[in-house]
Amino acid sequence: MGRRMMDSEIEWIGDIPSEWKIVRNKNCFSCDKVIVGEKSSKTQLLSLTKKGIIEKNPEDSTGKVPESFDTYQVVKNNDVVMCLFDLDCSAVFSGISHYDGMISPAYKVLKCNQLTDPEYVDYWFAYVFDGRKFMHYSKNLRYTLNYDEFAVLPILCPPIDEQKKIAFFLNNKCKEIDNIITKTQASIEEYKKLKQSIITQAVTKGVRGDREMEDSGIEWIGQIPEDWSLSKVRYIGTTQNGISKGSAYFGSGFPFVSYGDIYRNYELPDKVNGLVDTSEDERENYSVKRGDIFFTRTSETIEEVGFSCVCKEDIENATFAGFVIRLRPRKVDDVILTDYAKYYFRGEHIRRYLVKEMNLVTRASLGQTLLKNMIVLLPTKNEQIEIANYLDEKCLEVDKIIKNKEAIIKELETYKKSLIYEYVTGKKEVV
Numbered sequence: 001m002g003r004r005m006m007d008s009e010i011e012w013i014g015d016i017p018s019e020w021k022i023v024r025n026k027n028c029f030s031c032d033k034v035i036v037g038e039k040s041s042k043t044q045l046l047s048l049t050k051k052g053i054i055e056k057n058p059e060d061s062t063g064k065v066p067e068s069f070d071t072y073q074v075v076k077n078n079d080v081v082m083c084l085f086d087l088d089c090s091a092v093f094s095g096i097s098h099y100d101g102m103i104s105p106a107y108k109v110l111k112c113n114q115l116t117d118p119e120y121v122d123y124w125f126a127y128v129f130d131g132r133k134f135m136h137y138s139k140n141l142r143y144t145l146n147y148d149e150f151a152v153l154p155i156l157c158p159p160i161d162e163q164k165k166i167a168f169f170l171n172n173k174c175k176e177i178d179n180i181i182t183k184t185q186a187s188i189e190e191y192k193k194l195k196q197s198i199i200t201q202a203v204t205k206g207v208r209g210d211r212e213m214e215d216s217g218i219e220w221i222g223q224i225p226e227d228w229s230l231s232k233v234r235y236i237g238t239t240q241n242g243i244s245k246g247s248a249y250f251g252s253g254f255p256f257v258s259y260g261d262i263y264r265n266y267e268l269p270d271k272v273n274g275l276v277d278t279s280e281d282e283r284e285n286y287s288v289k290r291g292d293i294f295f296t297r298t299s300e301t302i303e304e305v306g307f308s309c310v311c312k313e314d315i316e317n318a319t320f321a322g323f324v325i326r327l328r329p330r331k332v333d334d335v336i337l338t339d340y341a342k343y344y345f346r347g348e349h350i351r352r353y354l355v356k357e358m359n360l361v362t363r364a365s366l367g368q369t370l371l372k373n374m375i376v377l378l379p380t381k382n383e384q385i386e387i388a389n390y391l392d393e394k395c396l397e398v399d400k401i402i403k404n405k406e407a408i409i410k411e412l413e414t415y416k417k418s419l420i421y422e423y424v425t426g427k428k429e430v431v
Contacts, residue, residue, distance in 0.1 A: 002429075003017050003018070003019075003426075003429060004017070004018045005017060005018065005426075006018045008022060008156070010022070010154055012131070012133045013154070013156060013425055014425065014427075015426075015427070016156060016425060016426045017158070017426040017429075019158075019159070020156060020157065020158045020159075020426055021156075021157045022154050022155070022156055022157070023115065023154070023155060023157050024151060024152050024153065024154065024155070025150055025151050025152070025153055025154075025155050026151035026152065027113075027115065028112065028113060028115050028116045028121075028155055028157065029080070029110040029111060029112060029113065029116070030110070030111045030113065031108055031109065031110055031111075031147055031151075032111075033073050033105070033109065034073055034074040035070070035071060035072070035073055035074070035105070036069065036070065036072050036073065036074050036102040037070055038070065040068065040069035040070045040072060040102060041069075043069075043072075043074075043101055043102045044099060044100065044101035044102070045057070045058050045069065045072075045101060045102060045103075046075055046081075046097060046099060046101040046102060046103045047103070048081050048083060048092055048094075048095050048103065048104075048107060049092060049095070050091060050092050052095040052096065052098075053075070053081055053095040053096065053097040053098070053099065053103075055099055055101065069102060071105050072102040072103060072104060072105060073102060073103060073104075073105050073107075073109055074101075074102055074109075075097050075099070075100065075101050075102060075103050075109055076097070076100050076111075077097060077098060077099060077100055078096065078097065078098075078112065078118040079096070079097045079109050079110065079111055079118075080094060080095070080096050080097075080109075080110040080111075080112065080118060080121055080122060080125070081094060081095050081096075081097060081103060081107050081108070081109055081110075082094045082107060082108040082109075082110060082125070082150070083106075083107055084107075084108055084144060084145040084146070084147070084150055085106070085142055085143070085144040085145075086142055086143060086144070087132055087134055087135040087138055087143040087144070087145065088132065088135055088143040089143075092129075093125060093126075093128070093129035094122065094125040094126070094129065095122070096118050096119065096121070096122040108147055108150070114160070115157055115160070116155075116157065116160075116163065117160060117163040117164050117167055119163075119164070119167035119168075119171065120158075120163035120164070120166055120167045120424070121155075122167075123166070123167060123170050123420050123423075123424050124155060124156065124424050126417075126420055127417075127420050127421050127424050127425070130417050130420075130421070134150075134153060137149065137153060156424065156425060156426075158426065162430070165430045166423050166424060166430055168430075169423065169430045170419065170420060170423060170424075173416075173419055174416055174419070174420075177412050177415065177416045177419075178416075180412060181409050181412050181413070184405050184408055184409050184412075185409065187405060188402055188405050188406065188409075191398055191401055191402050191405070192402065194398060195394075195395055195398045195399075195402075196346075196347070196348050197348070198391070198394050198395070198398070199343050199346055199347050199348075199391060199395070200347040200348040200349055202343070202387050202390060202391055202394075203340075203343055203344045203347045203349075203377065203387060203391075204221055204222070204224060204347065204349055204377060205223070205224070205225070206225050206228075206379065206383065206387065207386055207387055207390045208225075208383070208386070211225055211226075212225070212226045212227075213225060213226060214226040216230065216375075216377075218230075218375055220349050220352035220353050220356065221349050221375065221377070224377060225379070227379075227380075228377055228378060228379050229377075229378045230375060230376070230377060230378070231335070231375075231376045231378055232372065232373055232374065232375060232376060233327060233371055233372050233373070233374045233376060234372035234373070235335075236327070236329055236330070236335055236336055236376060237293075237327050237328045237329040237330050238327075238328050238330070239325055239326065239327055239328075239368045239371055239372060240285075240286070240325065240326045240328065241297065241322060241324075241325055241326075241368070242286060242297075242319070242320040242321045242322045242323065242324040242325070242326065243276070243278070243282055243285075243286040243319045243320065243321070243322055244322035245276060245277075245278075245322075249276055249277045249278075250274070250275065250276050250277075251275055252275050252277060253275050253276050253277035253278060254275065254276060254277070254278050254283060254317040254318065254319065255271070255272050255274065255275065255288075255315055255316070255317060255318035255319075256272065256274030256275055256276040256318065256319055256320070256321070257272050257274065257288055257294070257315070257318055257319070257320040257321060257324070258272070258273075258274045258321050259296060259321050259323045259324060261274070261309070262294045262295070262296050262307060262308070262309040262320075262321075262324055263296050263304060263307050263309075265309050266308075266309060266310070266342050266343070266346060267309060267310050267311070267312050267342055268288070268294075268309055268310070268311045268312070268315065270313065270315075271315075272315065272318065276319060278317075278319050282319055283317050283318075283319055286319035286320055286326075287318065287319070288311055288314070288315040288318040288319070288320055288326075289311065289314050289328070290311055290312060290313050290314050290332055290338070291310075291311065291328070291329050291332030291333065291338050292310070292311040292326055292327070292328050292329075293308055293309075293310050293311075293326070293327040293328075293329070293338075293341050293345060294308065294309045294310075294311070294320060294324050294325065294326055294327070295307065295308050295324065295325045295327065295345070295366060295371060296323065296324060296366070297323050297324055297325045297365065297366050298323050298365045298366070299323075302354065302355060302358055305354060305358070305365065305366050306350060306351070306354045306366050307346070308341075308342075308345035308346055308350075310338050310339075310341055310342045311338075312338060325366065325368060325371055327371070335378065336376065336378060336384070337381060337384045337385065337388065339384070339385070339388035339392075340379075340384035340385075340387055340388045342388070343387070343388065343391045343395075344376070344377070350374070353374060353375070354366065354370075357370055357373075358370065
């Protein structure tokens with residue numbers, strides 16, 4: 001016979017075991033900010049991430065780095081760190097620390113009392129974060145909770161021995177799931193590398209098997225079929241940086257091709273989600289037409305710069321983002337076919353060119369001069385068609401495998417969330 005349940009009277013918790021208690025966060029935690037001060041140089045820097053709290057090297061930090069860490073707060077082993085701001089969009093909500101160290105003063109550092117086990121609490125807040133259940137308790141624009149508001153919110157407290165049993169059980173189960181996810185993700189990355197290898201091989205060596213080859217004279221390309229010709233982007237078409245508008249102009253108006261639309265796709269979708277208020281002249285100058293080839297122009301890292309995307313059909317009245325460069329061939333499908341360009345500019349040889357030639361200062365940036373000097377290998381049109389058709393077939397096969405593996409990961413993540421929910425709310429009992 002199952003144990004007796006009762007209504008928690010909290011919609012997002014539902015029924016709970018009758019012997020469990022619902023209390024306020026203030027009854028379970030203390031939150032006394034201790035500033036590290038002059039000891040910061042001798043204290044381990046910590047960071048709250050999706051994978052929990054990790055040790056971090058200050059010298060390897062990206063983004064904004066403070067002049068001094070003296071204002072950072074002390075964190076001890078088994079403390080729970082909370083991010084109580086941007087509850088609508090923050091990538092991470094909480095994490096348990098397995099280290100002594102220091103962390104940003106923007107977070108709240110909680111110490112568990114005798115009512116709560118830190119490991120159970122970590123899973124409880126993982127459940128709370130799924131669906132962002134605390135978001136509607138915040139009334140301000142940034143969906144932020146101050147500690148007094150957080151302190152009166154509910155937490156479910158089983159008997160402490162049962163909390164430990166739940167945490168131990170979930171640690172083992174979640175570790176098993178995470179191991180499978182990690183292996184599946186690693187497999188996905190291998191298939192992505194395989195796809196890149198197939199593309200690079202095809203657009204630099206062709207798909208016709210053994211043939212006469214010659215040295216291209218370009219170190220990052222090497223041997224090429226002897227009947228191919230070499231050109232540069234500057235001889236294929238004209239380049240144009242995208243439109244630059246203030247944030248007030250976005251959200252309504254005409255279609256807008258974003259940086260993400262280029263980065264994520266080999267070819268633009270028929271319809272894009274972005275909207276921007278533009279003039280007739282702007283829609284003419286920054287138009288999006290069949291045969292256009294777009295490149296991501298700037299980013300924090302070189303890994304995201306120079307990714308290409310082709311346009312297969314006009315997008316009426318559309319403009320494109322300022323962090324993007326448009327290459328418009330002088331004549332569509334004349335020197336380079338759009339279907340071939342879709343793959344050519346995604347090859348690994350392009351990455352090698354950018355890594356070698358790009359001047360990385362504070363941001364990685366692909367300037368028009370660098371783009372115009374990019375080498376383009378040009379088989380005959382018939383062979384460009386052969387290469388494009390071959391890659392359509394091969395990439396489709398790889399993409400299906402990747403998609404299936406991504407679906408497995410999504411199912412595992414959903415199962416993991418379900419497990420956490422069922423056990424931290426008592427729907428299932430550890431036996």
